[in-house]
Amino acid sequence: MIRMNDKSASEYSKRTNIFEEELEKPTIFKDEAKLSIDYIPRILPHREEELVKLSNEFRVIIEHPFKASRKVLITGPVGTGKTAIAKSFGEMLKDSANKRNLNIHYHHINCRRNRTYSLILKSIILSFYSAIPSRGYSPEELLEILKDILIKEKRYLIVTLDELDYIVEKSPILYDLTRLMDENYNAYQYISFIIITKNATFLYNLDDSTSSTLQKTHLKLKKYNSQQLYDILNERSKEAFYENSISEDILEQIADSSAQYGDARYALELLRIAGGIANRNRDLKISPEHVRIAKAEIHPLIKQEILRDLTYNQKLLLLAIVRKLRHEETVYVEISDVENQYKLVAEEFDYEATAHTTNWNNIKDLEETFAIINTKVSGNNKRGRSTIISINDAPLELLEEKLVELLNSA
Structure with missing residues (x-):
């Protein structure tokens, strides 16, 4: 058993409320809640x-x-x-x-x-x-x-x-x-x-x-472009941060990083986490490195919120795509192979597999609505042209873990 000497014990006894100590330290946040997805601002740029x-x-x-x-x-x-x-x-x-x-x-x-x-x-x-x-x-x-x-x-x-x-x-x-x-x-x-x-x-x-x-x-409603995301971030940052805590360059960096998804929620979350990292480091301004670290922490395709928004059947289908890509170790897999894998996944989770038309609609949703997968038509199939599917931007192992967790808890 490690015993504290009199000096360290004395110092420890003085720190009876660490939370209060943290509250007294300076922060770049004026009101962090203004970056929450539950907050509805008075101005909605581009809407x-x-x-x-x-x-x-x-x-x-x-x-x-x-x-x-x-x-x-x-x-x-x-x-x-x-x-x-x-x-x-x-x-x-x-x-x-x-x-x-x-x-x-x-x-x-x-x-x-x-x-x-x-x-x-x-x-x-x-x-x-x-x-x-x-x-x-x-x-x-x-x-x-x-x-x-x-x-x-x-x-x-x-x-x-x-x-x-x-x-x-x-x-x-x-x-x-x-x-x-x-x-x-x-x-x-x-x-x-x-x-x-x-x-x-x-x-x-x-x-x-x-x-x-x-x-x-x-x-x-269409996805936001980079300029629109910048305008949203700019308005929200005025409410969330103290003056001079964030520069236009940082807002542009976050907007550009988020533009491929067109998702304002992701952009605001990226801004919030970058601000939190700056705060923990006792930095008075958000830096490009803070944004890079924040981006590494929250991959947009693995956010619980996005995966949670999928229907149970869409989660099963996405899990089938992930497992097929991991097994084949290829960039693309054919839709016919995915559907065969999907039947196995549906059976694993005691779910009645749906027909091709429903699966096709779900695949289009995963691509167009959620931007999780990419599809294209390949002409290299022996049986003619075929739709092939890829996931370029999310680590498959982590994505599989999250999907299995959500399916088991549903």
Whole structure:
């Protein structure tokens, strides 16, 4: 057993609150929370056009309450501002409603975190009405409760169903909610929707009427380019850091590093971690080396958040691609070989393998929406032209570990 001498014991006793000591040390952060993905800034660079479109679509709700219902679809890859746009618009709409003493309520719910029909309905109701008994209710009962409360309180509800693609295939929630007030011709309307998904493929699982309605107002967000990412980082850095803690060159370095993914979340996380490294080193400014170290710490394709956003089946398919590439030790593997590997992976995780069309759609998602894989057509196959798949930017061993971990915990 190591014993402290009197001197070291005395020094140790003086350091009774190391946390307090750290708080007293200088920091380059003015407000680190301003770099969080949960923070919605007052200004959304390069998304003003979408906010204008939403405002024009929903202005009838303010000008003629209870006379109309609106349904808007927002799609786009990870980190393109879908959630930020909806939440920012929700705050603007609430302000406008309050100025006019209108009983309008906005609620934003993440369907991935509330994965059942009943949980989503209960969340909607509890967001403005706390008197609902705690006993269990069926979705049908909750729908009636929601309808009765809206009519009784003469309250208009605007709901954003974020990441709806996690539940829409398993539940009639969208069909039921969009028809909640459709029983009577010219009936008062009490509810409108903003739907957020990564892409519009979920529309194929809806009835023709609902699908057609959502396609009428569809905001398609594209990935950010380097200049757009710079503008986002510049605005956010003003709120997050003290003056002179970060230079334009550093913002450009992070924007350029993030541009291939077009993901503002990744860019902001890179900035936050680089700032944290500078802080730990007691440096007064973020340096290029801080950014390089931060980039090595958070590979964008292995971020839990991005992999978590994949459906269970997409995780299985990606795991099949990873394992095939590792086994073959080649740059590319053919889609037919991946599908054979996928069947083995599906069996391993006790999942019913899906058909080629579904697999192909998932492969396009992995490439276009998540930017995890690359595909191209090869003419070297003996049987003719074939799609081949690669993963260029992520270490396969680490990617496999993360996928297996997520699949086992699902």
